[in-house]
Each structure stands twice: as C-alpha cells, then as structure tokens.
Amino acid sequence: MSALERPVTRKRPVYLNLVRIRLPLPGLVSILHRLSGLALFFVGLPLLLVGVERSLASPEAFEAFRAALATPWAKIVLIGLVWAYLHHFCAGIRFLLLDVHKGVELRPARQSSLAVLFISLALTLVVGVRLW
C-alpha cells in the first residue's frame, strides 16, 4: 500500500485536553519548574529586595523585620517561596544532569523526578518546622 492510499488513522495536530491528561512525573517536575520560576520572579525577587533593604536600615528595623516575618501569614508566604526556590533548585540540577546525559532513560528519569519532588518537599518541611 502506498502512502497515499493508507487510511488516516489519527487527526493531526492533536490538541491536548489539559483537564483530562495525566502528566507523567517528569512532566510534573517540568511544569512545577516553570510555575516556581514564575512565582520567584513576581513575588520572591521583590520580597527579597524589600527584605534586604529594610533589614539593613538599623538594628531596630532588623528586629521589626524579623517580627514581621514571625506572623502566620508571612510564614505561609515564606514557606511557599522556600518550596519554590528548593523545587526550582533541585529540578534545575536534574536538568543540568540530563544535559550531560545522566539519567536520560525512562526509568532513571522517572526516579530522578520523584527524587526532585521528594527532596524539595522534605527540605521545605525541615525549613518550615524550624521557622514555625
């Protein structure tokens, strides 16, 4: 059968239904890498600048800043940002390893994705417990 006669079995392009597809683990790590990067850009960086600026002003301002960070809402935001940083950090290192062809096969790629999710959450928990 020539290519022209072959029946068209699949319609292309394929549009993915984002609500229904189930992301594989490496896909989950990848999209969380993007989302955490986005959060760090819009929220993490300005808060870091405010923090350094305020806390350097005087010993009183330093203590006032520390007290402001001790409120529950600030802690929740801070823990969220800590997770974003840690996830972005761990997933980034995974990408660097993939770049040098470490763990590119399916099984190691899945395992390293799980490791990234687990390590960043575990470290966030450690920081969170110390913070609270």
Place this chain on the structure above:
Amino acid sequence: MKRIVVGAHYGLKDWLVQRVTALVMVLYTLLWLAIAWSAGGIDFALWQALFANGAFRIATMLFWLAVLWHAWVGMRDIWMDYLKPTALRLTVETLTVLILLAYAVWLLDVLWGPR
C-alpha cells in the same frame, strides 16, 4: 537583511546562559549556607558587616545579574510558549524587561545607595 530565526543552534546562547547563570546562583547559595553555618546563625551585626564588605557586595551583584539574566531567558520561554498573539507577547515581554530593569536599579540602591 534576511534573518533565519529557526534551525540548528538558534537559541544555543540562551540555553548556555541559562545553565551558567544557574551554576552562579548555586555557588552564591552555597556561600550563604557556609556563612550562616560557620557563624551559627545571622544577627544584625553580621548582616550589616556582610553588606558593608565590598567583595560580598560584588558577589551579591554578580548573583543578581545571574538571577536577572536567568529570569529573562526563563520568562521569555514561558511567554513564547503560552502567549500566541504577537502584540500581547511583545507587550508582556517589554513589561518583563522593565520589571527586570527596575529590580536591577533597586538592587543598586540597596547595595550602594545612601543608608
């Protein structure tokens, strides 16, 4: 002038920048961990002494340059993937550049401005 915007090696520089800047940020993170670890915590005296130190301020500046360049490549990747209408994408990309510049000026003020 005719420019080829697709094909081999296009974007290689951005790809490399993203990796090199990432490594700079890892180093700066390790520097902070080492400082906090060896001092057993950070109080105001140490905090102020650190930022009064010229070498530390330059290291911090280099870290932020890496952050901002990295953020530019990453944010542009996101906008390119999800914002299809050219006018919208260009507008958002322009705003992103302005935000990055604002962060940079703000940082200069924090590091070297009057206190």
